Amino acid sequence: MIDRLRQMAIFAKTIDHGSFRGAARELRLSPSVVSHHVAQLEESLGVALIYRSTRKLTLTREGHRLLSATHKMLEAVEGELVDLSVSASVPSGELRITIPSVLSQSHFIEQIAAFKKTYPRITLFLDFSDTRRSLIDDGFDIAIRMGPKAKNSATSRKLFSVRRKLVASAEYLASRPIPENPQDVVDWDWLALVPAQNVPLEFTGVADSQAIIKPEASIFANDAQAIYRLANASAGLAIVPDFLVSEDVKSGALKYVLPGWELHAIDVYATWPANAPKHGLIHLALGALSQSGG
Known part of the structure; x- marks a missing residue:
């Protein structure tokens, strides 16, 4: 019975992680050992629990039933263990x-x-x-x-939410006309964070007026702080969290672009x-x- 319960727990971890390798990493076993335990469980039950392919694991109907029952069993055991130890130990x-x-x-x-x-x-x-x-x-x-x-x-x-600001250095803005709306800056030099590079920019202006633009960036980076530093170095416009640039704006090194327009908070x-x-x-x-x- 103890071996069966162990096999059920390993089976559940395999599905939760989507692979034998993922379960093995958490359980600190080799993928072959995890696979062996699942195969033994299937053999002892006389049913297939998982359809295996080179790309993914798929549960059979019997696998779904056993997974649901196993999750309930594990949650009950974990809850009871926590309840028994909470008064006698500090979380660690x-x-x-x-x-x-x-x-x-x-x-x-x-x-x-x-x-x-x-x-x-x-x-x-x-x-x-x-x-x-x-x-x-x-x-x-x-x-x-x-x-x-x-x-x-x-x-x-x-x-929580973070306010975002469109900023550029005082040096970069010195040679350009003061923009009045988002369309005025579409063809300027933009710095973009890679994960958000294809997301249109939505602005809200006075009287709740709306403007949506999708400028083409000239520099891409996967680090928001690098984008901020590039803006400080006069490389172009950047959208950054307000907390990152507030001190530079106070000192005058950076300036808010389109201060009358707000970007949606993230x-x-x-x-x-x-x-x-x-x-x-x-x-x-x-x-x-x-x-x-x-």
């Missing part, structure tokens, strides 16, 4: 979080530090990158994302695996980080 363990690089300059860092001070026995591995990392394939517990109109769901939660949200234990470290961290401001 490891959390791997991938975060957009630009947020390293925001108040979000202070919220992470506060969480660590509250739970000193939790070890944090923070990956700061503006290249989107895969939550499952790259082995993260939480992914912090930035995007428009984030929605709360069973596996995602909006944390949301910062968290995503996590669907099978994250409801009483585990992931949800503990989400509760703390949801109180943060941009």
Whole structure:
């Protein structure tokens, strides 16, 4: 019976991660051992649970039934273990979080530090990158994302919003006429963040007037802070979070372009695996980080 339960748990992890390799990485086993356990489970039950191909794994009807039952079993066990130990222990363990690089300059860092001070026995591995990392394939517990109109769901939660500004250096703007509306700057030199390079820019002006443009960038980068530094070096126009440029605007090194027009704010949200234990470290961290401001 113990072997059967172990095989069921390995089977569930395989499906949750979408591959034998992904499950093996979390369980610290070899992919061949994971595959062997799943094959043994299928043999003992006398049914096929997974259809295998070179590109993906697909559940059979019997596989769906067993996965649902296994998830319920694992959640019940994990919940009971947490309930038994919560009064006698301090939360501990490891959390791997991938975060957009630009947020390293925001108040979000202070919220992470506060969480660590509250739970000193939790070890944090923070990956700061503006290249989107895969939550499952790259082995993260939480992914912090930035995007428009984030929605709360069973596996995602909006944390806060960030105001964006169109900026350029005083030197760059000195040789150009003062623009009155977004269409006036369409053919200027634009700096673009690679993940957002094909997204039209929506502006709101006085009396809620709207303008949408899609300029062609002359420089692309996968790092928002590099875009900001290029704008500082007079390479062109850049759209960056307000918190990143406020001091340079105060000093006069950078200037807001089209100050009478506002860009839509961008949301910062968290995503996590669907099978994250409801009483585990992931949800503990989400509760703390949801109180943060941009």
